[in-house]
Amino acid sequence: MHIEVVKAELSEVERLRALRLAALETAPYAFGAKYEDELLKPATSWQDRLKNTYWCFVTVDGKDIGLLAVDKAEKDRKSDCWISSWWISEEYRGKGIPKLMLDWVESLCFDNNWEKIGLGVWPENKRAISAYIKLGFVAGSEPMPSRSIPGEMYLPMFKDVGSKV
Ligand SMILES: CC(C)(COP(=O)(O)OP(=O)(O)OC[C@H]1O[C@@H](n2cnc3c(N)ncnc32)[C@H](O)[C@@H]1OP(=O)(O)O)[C@@H](O)C(=O)NCCC(=O)NCCS
Secondary structure, eight states: OOEEEEEOOTTOHHHHHHHHHHHHHHOGGGOSSOHHHHHTOOHHHHHHHHHHSEEEEEEETTEEEEEEEEEEOOGGGSSSEEEEEEEEOGGGTTSSHHHHHHHHHHHHHHHHTOOEEEEEEOTTOHHHHHHHHHTTOEEOSSOEEOSSSTTOEEEEEEEEOOOOO
């Protein structure tokens, strides 16, 4: 099994769209965004996402099977960068791929001098929480209000990755 984790290029609109829609369609329980809404988004919206956010794609033997997004965190996130959209196609779960994806994020942190990674997970998403704990994330002290689904609360989790110097 040959696994690659690669940075999405600006031109890869269709690739991003296909992976993100696959994530939303197959794991609707995991995300705030909805498949039906994202399906209708124009190409320009996907282009903007590629411009404004770091995305990584995961391929196994040349087939796209996973993605995640990283943004510089806004102040209220209590971290330097924020991971979202983390998804691996079901048949490739349980194979150590999250660690490879985190390695990619950590190298991005190194390049940007980011010391603390944050992410949000629905409290009932026990598999994702277990995966994040295995990767060294620690749950924040209190739930935070979701931006995408008003009224819902997510569990913030953080990982310190240290500084360059
Ligand atoms: C979250 C995700 C990326 C993690 O990748 P993964 O390959 O499944 O992660 P891992 O298998 O390394 O870790 C999951 C752990 O949870 C455990 N687990 C599975 N179901 C569980 C449950 N219901 N409760 C608690 N732990 C559970 C697994 O056994 C595994 O632990 P182990 O390695 O000690 O056996 C992947 O599951 C995924 O894409 N899920 C759907 C989308 C999603 O939930 N994204 C997260 C959005 S915040």
